[in-house]
Amino acid sequence: MWPRIANRRCARLPLGSDLSIEGNVMPQNRSDFDGLPSAGPARPEDVIEDLGDGLLLRRARSEDIEANAAFQSVVQADPPDFEPFEHIAHWVRQLMDGSHPICRARDFLLVHDTRSDQVVSSLGLLSHTLAYDGIPVPTGMPELVGTHPDYRHRRLIARQFAEVHRWSEERGQLLQIIDGIPWYYRQFGYEMAAQNMGGLYQGRSLLPGEPVKGLGVRAAIEADAPFITRCFDHGMKRYRLTCRRDEAFWRFELSGRHGFSTQTRFLKIVETDSGEPRAVFNHVPILLDHGWTRTPMFEAAPGVAWPEVVDAALFFLREVGAELASQSKQEHAGAALVLGTEHPALEVLRGRGGRPRRPYAWYLRVADPVGFLKHVAPALEARLVGSPYQGHDGELALSFFRSGVRLHFEKGQLREIAEWRPSTEEVGDVSLPDLSFLNLLFGHRSLVEIADAFPDCQITRRQALVETLFPKQPSFLMPTS
Ligand SMILES: CC(C)(COP(=O)(O)OP(=O)(O)OC[C@H]1O[C@@H](n2cnc3c(N)ncnc32)[C@H](O)[C@@H]1OP(=O)(O)O)[C@@H](O)C(=O)NCCC(=O)NCCS
Known part of the structure; x- marks a missing residue:
């Protein structure tokens, strides 16, 4: 029921997996790429760049759906018990066939080898709206993101990133x-x-038996x-991004959603016997990570x-876990509540024997x-309200060494935010190497x-003001993919 391609590095990390690079570079079996469907015709108006050696960088069209779905299903296949490959193909088809709310075929780039008529590298750009303290952020x-093993280390992904960053800016x-x-x-240019x-x-032994x-719990409609x-909007107030x-x-x-894709989640409602809904949760439709139900x-x-x-x-997840285990002939290990580090459900369960798992991180680019x-x-202004800096007047200079930002406050309002270049004479108030400022901005550290x-x-100066403006706070990202 859940075919797998064995012996693959993971495209996206299953929780609790080995985070070493080694785990991600297991060689793929090149023969899996043989006989994939041909790419659609390379129309001149879609070509972005001739990369030489018969390779064209071009935008995808709906004629490329099957070629890209098949290519991605092989290049992104994960190790046993993570994301089975045909579910990646379902996902790619939906992202490209016009039925997905935020993605179309034209949002994908392909590197098309015109000698073999194969897709040899590809990625897409999905458009989301995130929120920073509730402020919508496009x-x-x-x-x-994937490249055929025979075409790796030729900067094909680097070239496609330059292109989608341009699209994103547009x-x-x-x-x-x-x-x-x-x-x-x-x-x-991304920072975790x-x-x-x-x-x-x-x-499983820690899950309620009654x-x-x-x-009760029922499927959401x-x-x-x-x-x-x-419920979701209410819960998201606890997070930064x-x-x-x-x-x-x-x-x-x-x-x-079409069929089961890697993005399919089953939504459940917790309700009273009289049918009053109390809470919502979801779970992945298969057991992952050696036998766990996963609730993100x-x-x-x-x-x-x-x-x-x-x-x-948890009682429901115990029941459904047993059912999924018998279907897939494995043991149900228990319920993975993949809810980050700070969540009311995790607080309630403190001291009840579960094993905390450290989070991985999202890459962010500004x-x-x-x-x-x-x-x-x-x-930022709202964070000053009620703090010792309420009504603050003054400057704050954040140095990123080769560049920087200067913020000018008047009566607690940001009157000006401008680029600024630090120098030996004026190092600024706080100096943040590389992209570490993003950790501060997004409350990660x-x-x-x-x-x-x-x-x-x-x-150097104004530590308390910086800490007031950029307190630590978790984020919770669940994009519409
Ligand atoms: C990761 C992957 C997309 C890279 O494709 P690529 O076309 O070789 O990428 P580029 O040539 O543009 O890579 C540039 C640099 O990235 C680094 N790099 C390549 N693969 C890497 C990997 N798996 N992990 C970390 N760094 C890697 C290298 O330093 C490379 O530069 P070098 O050739 O000078 O050493 C490709 O190996 C792949 O398809 N892997 C399987 C699918 C996958 O893991 N996708 C990512 C999902 S998040």
């Missing part, structure tokens, strides 16, 4: 995000600056979309107490820090944690 997400996107393999995307997964692994009196939206998901998205999630989203309606809805969900800071200025990790992070 965001691009490069996705499904679309007015202030941020780019990637859920990707270790280190790789740093070379394209928001937590990604992590959470609590509650072994249902919670008065509460389209009519639940307003309730799910309300989040993904906006409106009712239309939840309807797509509930009934718009769990939110309760405003005002609902968590302990009972958590037990109701090409124009001044533009981004101007966009989120109301969030505190200023002191950055200074501990990078001795060349210098705090």
